[in-house]
Amino acid sequence: DIVDTSLVGEGLSFNWMRCTIDTNNTSGFKGFFNEFFDPLRNDTAFLRPEAQESFVLEQWRVQQRGLYTKYFEQFYNVEGMPRLDARWQALQLSFEEATGHEGCNMNWYAGAWFWFTIMTTIGYGNTAPTSDGARAMVFTLGFLSILLFAAVLTKAGSIVTTIADDASDRLKLSRVNKPWVGTLFWGCLYYGWMCIIALYATFWKDDRLGVHMPYKDAYWFSFISTTTVGLGDYYLDHEVIQKRDLVAWPLLFLTGFVLLSSFLNKLSEWMMGWFPQNGPTLEENLENTDVPCFPRLEKNFLKSKKKKRKAEMLRSAGVSRKVLIAELDDIEDEVEEMYGEEEGASSSNDGAEGKGNQQPHDEEFANEQAADVVSTPVEAHGADGSAWTGTVTHTR
Incomplete structure (x- = not known):
């Protein structure tokens, strides 16, 4: 009773550690093949939280008894302590040093799935980093992976819709390329795919946790996952995630993301058709506007532009x-x-020759240069009706 209360009272979690004996022997190539291609014969009951908790408790009892025997013999037989004191010291040390972690390993599959939920911004919220180092890693690498994923997803949706439109043209189905038809088509595909995800979610919950998940709840889980809302009321339990889940679930979700992106592209194209653009676009208006954002810089720019026109x-x-x-x-x-x-x-060549033949700057040469100075009145007209008048002074 003391052992059970001290361990189970605080609650054990197995998000990142897997404490169990693999009854299916999924290690090695044969186990890897069986887990992927023969999932119905793959028993996952040993992965459930209650099974792992029982395993840890049993490992703790075995380890505690071994430590107790070891320390009692040391204190009583070797050091000659009184029997009662030796038992008390051995019991105290065995409780402090026993961990029950024998047979526990890092749960890499759960960690990979956690990072997938960060990269896709699903973020169910059932687990979250608490240490400064973990938060710094999510803040830096997680933010970078979010940017890369967003860029790839946007491009993927555009490519899929372009290929589909081209295929419909080649098959003489140009009507399918109409925005409202495309919106209906991709919308039906997206909602149909969510139905498939919901079916798999009900099977997954029953197979891994032995829990029946109603289909309406499974469909809700599919919606909050493919839209990356991730409210956290339903999620995939890290304790029971296996290798094949890192293939099946990302494939289901990524396909849903692409279908949703294609649906939104067609929907936006359809909605833009409701508001035809007869005049210039916003970019054109901003490009041709004379409203200065920075008056001082705009004044200098207009002054330079005016001189260039002159x-x-x-x-x-x-x-x-x-x-x-x-x-x-x-x-x-x-x-x-x-x-x-x-x-x-x-x-430049004329200037260089003139510089080479430059005469002394005496008074006579200055008078000759002054006599060669000619002032010519100039008048010019611009395309906008503006006129420029002035006098240009130059030498013959």
């Missing part, structure tokens, strides 16, 4: 590149691009 008009009037750069030095790059690489290269 440079285009002056260039069309025959003004040289050098004069434009001198007048509009803050948009020199735009002017260079406007005149092209060839003109820029030739102008």
Whole structure:
């Protein structure tokens, strides 16, 4: 009674540890083959929580008795302690050191399934990390796996609908590609697949736990799983998960995810048809808007744009590149691009030759240069009706 109260009173859980003897001998290739392809002959009663709890209690009793005998002989026969004291010390140490973990191993299948519920954002809530290290791992690796899974799922739904539409076109069934027909088709497939998941869930609960699950509850479990709601009122028990479950359940759920994604794609396409787009799209409106988000930056941008337009008009009037750069030095790059690489290269060569033949800056040379200065009035018109007038000063 003391043993039972001390162990069972707090409740034992077997989420990540499996404490039992495999009566089916599923280790090795033969056991792996039998578990996958002959599931009806695979007895899973030894995996149930009550069976594992009985196994741990029996292992604890055996270990405690062995430790008690060992310490009693040491204290009474070797150290010469009084018999009553030796028994008391041996009993105390045996209770402290006995664990009952002999025969317990890590439940890798339950851990893999737990990570699948994180990656798919189902998150039933029947188990959750409590230590800082476990939460940090879920926060980093779990978040990354969620992003990757979301990207793959979105792409998969689009690919499936595209292939289905192409197949209907090839089979001369173009009517099937209508949005409302596609919505009905993929919706029926999705809800039908949930029925299949519900049937398997009832079988799974009865086979693994010996518990009858009503079909309406199984269908509810199918819905909260494929929609990733995961309320936690129904879930798969980690204690009884086996290797084949890591193939069957992900396949069922992933297929449901793809069907749901295809259904939502067609539904959104159908609903968008209710609101025809006659005018420009939102992206086009934002691209053509003149409302500044940052007034200071917008002011500088418009000033530069205005100068660039002025440079285009002056260039069309025959003004040289050098004069434009001198007048509009803050948009020199735009002017260079406007005149092209060839003109820029030739102008650079002319400047280099002129620099090589540069005369001394005496007073006579300055007067000659001043005499060659010519001021020309310029008037240019833009496509929008705007006009530019001014005087351009340049040398002959």
